[in-house]
Amino acid sequence: MSGISEPYIIHYPWICAVSDDAGSQVELIECFDCIGGAMWVKKHYAQSPLVTDVRTVGSMNRFLLRTGEVDLALEGSKFPAGISKVSVEGNEIAISYIGMGGGGVGATICRAGAEGGTSIRI
Numbered sequence: 463m464s465g466i467s468e469p470y471i472i473h474y475p476w477i478c479a480v481s482d483d484a485g486s487q488v489e490l491i492e493c494f495d496c497i498g499g500a501m502w503v504k505k506h507y508a509q510s511p512l513v514t515d516v517r518t519v520g521s522m523n524r525f526l527l528r529t530g531e532v533d534l535a536l537e538g539s540k541f542p543a544g545i546s547k548v549s550v551e552g553n554e555i556a557i558s559y560i561g562m563g564g565g566g567v568g569a570t571i572c573r574a575g576a577e578g579g580t581s582i583r584i
Contacts, residue, residue, distance in 0.1 A: 470567055471567065473575055474493060474495075474572060474573050475494075475576065476576050476577040477492050477493070479557060486528065487526065487527065487528055488526075488527045488528075488550065489524060490524070490527055491523075491525075492523045492576075494521055500523055504518060506565065510546070512545050512547075513525055513544075514527065527545065527557070530547070534546050538562075542561055543561030543568060543569045545559055546559070570584045
């Protein structure tokens with residue numbers, strides 16, 4: 463571990479989101495470098511009521527989301543992270559991730575440096 467500067471952070475190369483014309487659905491596309499972390503995300507984030515579908519295509523997870531805001535009942539290893547808010551305002555799409563423990567690191571810091579985002583709040 464001495465040669466690893468950030469042993470608990472897996473960086474996403476890029477993230478992109480597009481919405482339908484009505485602003486009621488969003489497709490979130492996350493490009494990943496770590497297949498294990500991406501499959502963990504796919505399993506747990508799919509539990510959010512805002513996620514209507516998720517599929518892996520190559521090195522991308524593609525989430526189909528509905529807009530809205532929900533309280534997530536996070537629970538240890540059963541549901542440690544997810545998407546809690548999706549909104550479309552004009553040409554801006556905002557997605558809120560929440561997580562506890564390592565899931566919180568993945569929901570925030572791992573995505574913070576990804577190309578494609580216009581802003582981030584942690």
